Amino acid sequence: MTVDLEGLRVLSTVVREGSFARAALALNKTQSAVSYQVHKLEQQLGTAVFDRSAYRAELTPVGERILVEGQRLLDQAQYVSSLVEQFSEGWEPRLELVVDGMLPSARLLAVLKEMADLNIPTHIQLRVEFLGGVSQRFEQAGAELMLTLVPLSDTRLSVQALADLETVLVVAPEHPLALAKGAELAVLQQHVELTVHDSSYSKAHGGTQTFGGERVFYLSDFRAKKEALMMALGYGWMPLDQVEDELQAGTLVELDYLGGSRHRYTPMLVRRLDQPVGRAGQLLSEKLQQQFGLNS
Amino acid sequence: MTVDLEGLRVLSTVVREGSFARAALALNKTQSAVSYQVHKLEQQLGTAVFDRSAYRAELTPVGERILVEGQRLLDQAQYVSSLVEQFSEGWEPRLELVVDGMLPSARLLAVLKEMADLNIPTHIQLRVEFLGGVSQRFEQAGAELMLTLVPLSDTRLSVQALADLETVLVVAPEHPLALAKGAELAVLQQHVELTVHDSSYSKAHGGTQTFGGERVFYLSDFRAKKEALMMALGYGWMPLDQVEDELQAGTLVELDYLGGSRHRYTPMLVRRLDQPVGRAGQLLSEKLQQQFGLNS
């Protein structure tokens, strides 16, 4: 009841060549084999594809439409076959990159767009995790690459440090801590800290928990965290590039904390040494290093 | 060298069912037939799709990707088959509508969008022509429907008059004719008239020609004509709805012409009586009548 590709291929050739006989020639078949395939296709569809009442067979309206859709089908089939060829040329079928959500997403997306524009056969999967969640996911999901902020020492991994990333301790201007001068840790602990939690553990997403005596509020990502900060729910660390506009506009202010209100992280591009890197992985690594800059 | 659908169907079933044997059961085949198809597919692709080194066969990375692309292929094949079913339920494979470019295109597009949203299997082709070109195209291309402004009397056609359409004679305010009061035809003829020409004849697109002593400038469509009018290249008739904004803003002004600066056309929805109307044609007719309104 369903079509097969050979029938469609023959249909397409007949239309292109203009007659059954010439299509047969083009396909290295006999004319009767072409006739057979056309009949088979018509039987599968349950409708006439050609009108043979005249001298030369002509497409019926349905036939015209089947031809168009069938061509798409043939092209797609061709693509599936060509995929494998590209895989054997070093392009990997899948490439998974795990990144820390603290990293500037605009840069990441720019890199991914560049990759997409190159029309690479590789499916690139991006996963966003936080802190420890990054390397955990990297291990467990068998991802090829990760961009993590947590240092690790595993001799089976290749680690390439990228340009530093700065974080700032911020609060809303109307929050009591905004006025504090040279606040100590004890002062901070009297208020709610907002934290983006490792998403694999964040079952209690958005719920308040007591943790080591401090009051911590867990959020799913930095977008939610920024909103919570601006609503003066608490204080917290934010990547500098994600709050630059707010600091400028004064909708968020930098905390005056004795322990230092700025902190540097070093993003690291990590891949496995025991697994060969495909062409897409290689390319992605280069583009990431270029976009994020090498550690100076 | 290229894949066939049966192999992909089997691949898909094996993955869904979890083993060759259970796939065989689901497909009403024997286990060895499934094995045969998988081998065939792998040979066609030139790569292993399953890794059989362990107890149960597992997809290779390439296999996973082939599965995904193959599924798309199978869905598309299913769609091609289902198309024919819908055609036999009264939906025509193609529907061509020829319209006069003077008609308000926003309304037309609204109707076409409504049709598209209904997810109809019919391919709707819209052709824009002008005046006589509309019925010419209707005849020659064998279109199913037309919206024309030129009255015709053919007993083999069904003609349904729609709500009138008004045109205005306009010029740019800086054009000499803008100041003319009660201009006669002879006065008009001293200036260049801008006309949208029947596109099938408009080889001399955009060129000036002498025609019956009058100087006429031919343009390809009303968008170009409006621009030319605003640049004060000449005077001409425009559909009221396409220049309402400009008349309001004063970037175009209505000519004071003795013969009358306004003219009414009656758009007519025409179809052939000798050909049955498909469901899409029926639906489109109704929506056009609804959108453009019946003649009062």
Add this chain to the structure above:
DNA sequence: AAACTCCATCAAATTATCTGATCAAGTTAA
């Protein structure tokens, strides 16, 4: 009118695919 080209059709030959049986290897359950 003669020579072609169009496509259909049919029996026979050729392939492609499936069956059914058997096997080695790995898993499960008692």
Add this chain to the structure above:
DNA sequence: TTAACTTGATCAGATAATTTGATGGAGTTT
């Protein structure tokens, strides 16, 4: 740990699908 199963491969023979090659009627070209 053995006995009973399951997993997928393989092979010869059976069956089904496709192709060939020959023929014919109808329409075209020269």
